[in-house]
Amino acid sequence: MIHKIIRRPTVDDSHLPTHLPPLLRQLYARRGVLPSECELVLKGLLRPDTMKGLDLAAKLIADAMQLDKSILIVGDFDADGATSTSVCILALRMMGASKVDYLIPNRFDYGYGLSPEIVAVAASKQAQLLITVDNGISSIEGVAAAKAFGMQVVITDHHLPGHELPKADAIVNPNQPGCQFASKSIAGVGVAFYLMTALRAELRARNWYQARGIAEPNLGTLLDIVALGTVADVVSLDTNNRILVEAGLQRVRSGRCRVGITALLEVAKRNPARIVASDFGFAVGPRLNAAGRLDEMALGVETLLCEDMMYARRMAAELDSLNQERRELEVGMQQEALKSLEYLKLNEEQLPWGIALFQEDWHQGVIGILASRIKDKYHRPVIAFADAGNGEIKGSARSIKGLHMRDLLELVNSRHPGLISKFGGHAMAAGLTLKSGGFATFAKAYDDAVREQLKPEQLTGELWSDGELTPTELTLEIAQLLRNAGPWGQSFEEPLFDGYFKIIQQRIVGDRHLKLVLETQCGTVMLDAIAFNVALHTWPDATIQHARIVYKLDVNEYRGNFTLQLMVEQIEPM
Structure with missing residues (x-):
């Protein structure tokens, strides 16, 4: 399908700092960025005191820790659930919890969320406090079953609630009625992170760390996991989420991330020092998700919890293998689905x-x-x-x-x-x-x-373009500028541009990717470009010599050399 191209209008960007390059200032203004949002620093995060239920949940968990109760994290079987679970397990261990474990329902046996069946499994583990992450807001029956077993339940979730809320001891969900927390698009892992920071403060007020002779933990060390879960769950990147993601990316780039994330980047052939949000979305996230899709998400959680690089690499290789299996299944199913719809094309x-x-x-x-x-x-x-x-x-x-x-x-x-x-x-x-x-x-x-x-x-599909770049803007320097200006993602779209080009060369590489050499209309600039997963019955086609192309600027790295490359989103033959 050829999508309709809509160019974003030029808007007033005079309110943004003048030290920003003009192109970037305009791109930010079109996305509604305020002056205070140009610097993504942790002190700019929304305060936790507006998140309904957060203080109560922190007190309940602190009480359980003081009474040495058995705490069980009940997660979801996707990347957000795995990262949420990992953040809670690591934070609780760092804060000195002595009895903490996790449980991820097998999607094929138990389905989604805190079901009565999963509660029975939790009871067999002698759990006394259940903390749901990335699920639970719709678990009416599951919470009732847990209460019947005498368990306490703290729900942390971000999904939209139904008309009835479960009768949990505490509910932390920015989308529940009456919650004033401004970021309604925060991921489950973000909610879990906020809860752990509130718990840290609650324990500090109780003199917990000093009494036990342990250091108060730096929960910022978990932000690489928070960033991964936020991007992988494809939530809207509002300012609060962008701050969380940027902080996590900085940890990875500086070599201070979890060994499991490093191992996953390795198998995905991504350079940690140059990682951007899309690497989490298209390279790491799918490999983590593959465990929950085809097997047990516990493998994904253990990869994130791992402290040993050798073991992390083994688990990352297994996740990579599962992801390849997932891809093969997906391709076959997609062909079957398209075939079933094919007759309707007429x-x-x-x-x-x-x-x-x-x-x-x-x-x-x-x-x-x-x-x-x-x-x-x-x-x-x-x-x-x-x-x-x-x-x-x-x-x-x-x-x-x-x-x-x-x-x-x-x-x-x-x-x-x-x-x-x-x-x-x-x-x-x-x-x-x-x-x-x-x-x-x-x-x-x-x-x-x-x-x-x-x-x-x-x-009719739409592609929102930031317009046409001049030949002098089609440079490696501009590509680097845009790469570093993110994180880009859902509802904070990476800049797309469009323009008319002459196609000098075209060939298929890999299975179905179209490699192009393009020339600008004025003939002054030659550019490399690539379009992924093209229709092989259409491309290559030597008769197509001119096209309107929608693209992103990308920095291609090969053997230490960096070159400009256009990532083609759409080719409209002229």
Whole structure:
């Protein structure tokens, strides 16, 4: 699909510091950056005292530590869950907790969150205090089961709550009613980090460290993990999240990160000294996620907790192998999904506005990625389902701008009571469970609801461009400037540019990547460019000699040499 190119308008940037280069000042102004947000320093983080439930949760955990209670962290099986779990385990150990362990539900056996079944496992471990991370806000039955066992429950989460909240001893979630914490897009790992800082302060007030002869820990040493989880969970990079991510990236660049993260960067062939946020998003995050998708996320957690580089490298290699297996599964499933939609290409009007796909032999762990790929191809909200056993199918949903997926599922649920067994999630991503026989009914109800919520023009993909760069701006120095001006990410988009070029050379490298040599219209500058995962039935094509190209500036490193390279997002033949 060729996306519509929309150029961002020029805006007033006079409020930003004059020491910033003019191009960067304009890019920041277009993204709503305030003068105070140009310097991403930790002292600029939002204060924790506006996060509802934080003080109570810290007191409960401090009480448990003083009474030497058994504390169990219950995490989620994705990168945010793994990093949240790791932050809590490491912080609690640093603060002197003597009985702390973690439990990550196997997604295939227990599903998502603090279920009654997982509570039974926790009870078998003699847990006395449960702390959920990146889950729990919808665990009504699970919390009730824990209370029946006599456990205390502290919930930390960032997902949107339903109409009813679980009856936990404390709930920390910026999206719960009445919470004044300004960053509603903070990741689960960010919430966990804030809780650990509040706990550190609570223990300090109780003279905990001095009484035990231990040093008060520097929790800033955990910010590399916080940054990884924040980027990997694709939350909006508001200012607070950008500060957390930038602090973590600085630790990695300076060689002060966890050995597990270093090992994951090694297998991904990324240079830690030059890491940017997208490396966490596209290289480290997927390898960490692969454990939860295909196996046990405990492997990912243990990699982050590891203190020995040799063991970390072994685990990173295993995660890399799982990620390769995940890729192969994904490719096969994507081909099957596209084939099932292929006949609809003959008549675009027949293509559902809300695409729902189900195949019995699809792997539960990969349906989220599949939904994302199909969404990108057709620019429509997609839900992919896989068989979950016990007469149920589980779906993973990905949305497009303008459609709040969780709210849409709630609408479908209200109109068809009993059709959806359970659901939850965010605006852009959600999960749900149906009875196997309900797929056709759901697909129709879902498509109808999407048609009500969207307008036809919203089904056309858009690429927001920061305009055309002059030949004098197409330089390695400008690419370096933009690289260092991040972190870029969700809702703080890395600059895209567009322009008209002559295609001098084109060839396929790797499996399906298009390597190009381009020339600017005036013929003064020659540029290397690469477009990933192109359609092989279209490229290479010697008849295409001129194109409008949408691209990012990138710094290509090869054997210690750095050169400018355009990362092509779209080629529109002229």
